[in-house]
Amino acid sequence: MDRHKVLIKKFFAEQSFIDSNIESFNNFLDKELQVIIDENKEIVPPIIPQDIEEFKIRLEKVRVMKPEVVEADGSRRPIFPMEARLRKLTYASPVYLDVVSYVNGVQRESFSVLLGNMPIMLKSKYCYLHGMRKEELIEHGEDPDDPGGYFIINGTEKVIICIEDLGANRLIIDKTTAGPSPYVGKIFSEKGNLKIPHTIERLKDGIFYLTFARVKRVPLVLILKGLGVAKDEDILNFVSKEKKYDEVIINLVSFANIKNAEEALDKIGKMIGITQPKETRIERMREMLDKYLLPHIGNRPEDRIYKAINLCKMVKRYIDAVNSGMIDDKDHYMNKRLKLSGDLLADLFRVNLKILLGDLLYNFQRMVKRGKFPSIKSILRNKLLTSRIYSAMATGSWPGNRQGICQRIQRLNFVETLSHLQRVVSPLSSDQENFAARELHATHLGRLCPIETPEGTPIGLRKNLALFCTISHDSDEGVILNELKKLGVRTTI
Numbered sequence: 042m043d044r045h046k047v048l049i050k051k052f053f054a055e056q057s058f059i060d061s062n063i064e065s066f067n068n069f070l071d072k073e074l075q076v077i078i079d080e081n082k083e084i085v086p087p088i089i090p091q092d093i094e095e096f097k098i099r100l101e102k103v104r105v106m107k108p109e110v111v112e113a114d115g116s117r118r119p120i121f122p123m124e125a126r127l128r129k130l131t132y133a134s135p136v137y138l139d140v141v142s143y144v145n146g147v148q149r150e151s152f153s154v155l156l157g158n159m160p161i162m163l164k165s166k167y168c169y170l171h172g173m174r175k176e177e178l179i180e181h182g183e184d185p186d187d188p189g190g191y192f193i194i195n196g197t198e199k200v201i202i203c204i205e206d207l208g209a210n211r212l213i214i215d216k217t218t219a220g221p222s223p224y225v226g227k228i229f230s231e232k233g234n235l236k237i238p239h240t241i242e243r244l245k246d247g248i249f250y251l252t253f254a255r256v257k258r259v260p261l262v263l264i265l266k267g268l269g270v271a272k273d274e275d276i277l278n279f280v281s282k283e284k285k286y287d288e289v290i291i292n293l294v295s296f297a298n299i300k301n302a303e304e305a306l307d308k309i310g311k312m313i314g315i316t317q318p319k320e321t322r323i324e325r326m327r328e329m330l331d332k333y334l335l336p337h338i339g340n341r342p343e344d345r346i347y348k349a350i351n352l353c354k355m356v357k358r359y360i361d362a363v364n365s366g367m368i369d370d371k372d373h374y375m376n377k378r379l380k381l382s383g384d385l386l387a388d389l390f391r392v393n394l395k396i397l398l399g400d401l402l403y404n405f406q407r408m409v410k411r412g413k414f415p416s417i418k419s420i421l422r423n424k425l426l427t428s429r430i431y432s433a434m435a436t437g438s439w440p441g442n443r444q445g446i447c448q449r450i451q452r453l454n455f456v457e458t459l460s461h462l463q464r465v466v467s468p469l470s471s472d473q474e475n476f477a478a479r480e481l482h483a484t485h486l487g488r489l490c491p492i493e494t495p496e497g498t499p500i501g502l503r504k505n506l507a508l509f510c511t512i513s514h515d516s517d518e519g520v521i522l523n524e525l526k527k528l529g530v531r532t533t534i
Contacts, residue, residue: 052509057164059190059462061512062203065383066162068514070105073387078103078138080233080391081398088406090414094145098417101139104153107169108134108161121169122193123182129196131431133158134167142417152418157397157426159390160434162382164189190382190462191450194434198450201382201434203465203506204443208378209236210337212355213369214362221245224368226359232336234391239335241359247291249356254333259309261352262292266305267330268349273297279353288360306330372477374484379465379512385439385446392440393429400425443468463506465489471498478502 057063084098110120110130125132138156142149161167168189170178175185191200207213209231217225222242230237230253240252241261249261256264262276270276273293280289299305303323310322317325331340335348362368369376380388404420433439439446451461469475479501481491493505506512 056511057188057190058459058508059188061510062190062201062381062383062462063162063165064514065381065512066386067166067383069383069386070159070165070167073383074103074105074136074390077233077387077391077394081394084398084402086402086405086409088409090409093414095143096145097143099141099143101141103139103156104137105159105167106135106137107167108132119169121181122163125193126196126198130193131158131160131195132163132168132193133160133427135159140417140421150416150418154418154421155423156421157423157430159430160192160194162190162192163187186455188459188462192434192447194431194447197435198452199434199447200450200461200464201385201447202445203382203463204380204385204446205377205465205467205504206380207371208376211376212241212358213371213376214359215371216368222250224359224363226355226362228335228355230335230337232340234395235333235336237333237336241355243288243359243363247288248295249288249292249359251352254329256309256313256329256333259312260292260296261356262296263299263305263309263312264330264334265349265352266296266299267302267309267326268334268345268352269302270346270349271301271305276353279350280357286357286360289356372480372482374482374488381512388440389430389433393426393433396429397422397426460493460505465504465506467502467504469502471502475502 078100082100084100086096086098089096108120108125109117110124111117120130120132122132124130136156136159137153139151139153141151164170170181170183170189173181173183178185191198193199207229209229212226212228214224214226216223220242221244224243226241228239230239237253242250242252242258244250250258251261251264252258265276270279276293277285277289280286299308306323306326307319310326315322315325327342330345330348331342335351338344338347338351401417401421404422405415405417408415408420434447437445437447445466448461451457467478469478481501485491485504487507488510490505490507494500495503
């Protein structure tokens with residue numbers, strides 16, 4: 042028993058309840074922020090001065106400073122959390138961005154601009170309290186046992202609630218009573234600001250249909266042929282080299298008259314109601330397949346073959362699941378992912394950066410129409426991004442019409458504060474039954490507390506992490522692939 046006490050004491054001496062959340066926020070500022078900037082790296086205004094052939098704006102490196110306050114006289118100085126609480130200020134850091142503009146391929150101006158202010162999580166890497174000793178914390182008016190992991194917005198302590206959702210980029214095959222297909226395969230393909238649901242169904246005619254974006258129930262074989270896999274033999278081999286599935290052969294026979302990608306794309310275009318000339322229709326379908334079909338695999342023309350292979354493997358999984366009756370369990374925690382504060386702030390920043398850049402382009406075009414050629418620095422409104430982020434965190438309203446993401450921290454007692462920092466909420470509506478989602482699942486053991494959930498309508502939808510639960514972060518795909526190759530895994534193409 043004494044040995045267990047020593048182990049538990051050692052665990053809490055080295056780790057905190059909210060280490061995973063702090064790590065997620067650090068990852069957002071260190072890596073994800075730059076990734077979001079790189080997604081919008083090059084901006085080309087549609088309206089430029091007449092005497093200029095080409096004008097573009099490039100967004101370069103982003104830098105986050107330590108928290109500071111701007112006083113009434115315009116001076117800037119460091120701010121500690123206790124001062125932010127007492128003076129009803131926001132504990133936030135300025136975010137600077139390097140911007141370069143080019144005229145006819147020649148650099149016009151290069152400068153560093155204040156993009157906006159980013160609220161900083163207490164005890165994170167960018168917080169002044171990070172790494173402070175007990176005596177130093179007391180000196181700055183802080184409770185040495187306070188775990189951190191929350192924000193200070195207008196003097197109010199706010200916590201970003203962890204969201205539980207179905208894992209993106211994973212095929213889930215489920216049985217359904219509604220709709221023409223008894224079994225449905227669903228995958229949410231997520232990349233950057235795109236999250237596109239894809240649905241695979243097999244109707245009574247035995248044909249597999251795919252639905253995504255504007256493409257509603259289009260035969261999957263046509264999509265495969267449109268992606269460039271024209272030979273029926275290749276499609277069969279991509280599904281499985283060992284076994285030839287009769288279900289796939291039926292689909293191939295039904296569309297044997299389609300011999301190349303252009304014919305397939307033209308037919309799909311007609312099916313979804315594109316009434317333009319044939320060449321334009323084919324080009325639009327190519328763009329749609331590149332941008333909206335499984336965007337997590339890629340959006341370049343060379344990625345089409347990988348999309349086709351993935352679709353074939355999904356068909357194989359669908360057939361095997363239907364034949365064996367072994368469908369996926371949506372409530373198994375293997376199929377769930379937790380969105381921590383870093384992931385949710387990335388969603389918020391991504392949406393508001395788009396709005397800021399849209400505002401920048403609007404102001405630029407308005408000035409150009411007046412016959413002026415403005416400096417980018419003079420028309421970038423940093424207060425727009427700051428106010429929108431502060432507003433979302435103050436009200437808890439997040440992009441995607443999600444409410445209650447950011448909440449006022451409960452300070453009734455220390456245990457309740459810890460409980461609030463470890464809360465996990467399901468996006469499902471508490472007004473509906475959703476019995477299966479509310480039930481305690483065997484895979485919750487060691488991950489979620491089996492007891493702590495409120496009574497009433499949110500029962501089972503609002504949960505709490507187990508005391509010793511730590512959350513791992515998404516690993517870099519390139520690193521995983523390299524490790525697999527070292528272990529002897531070989532690609533087929």
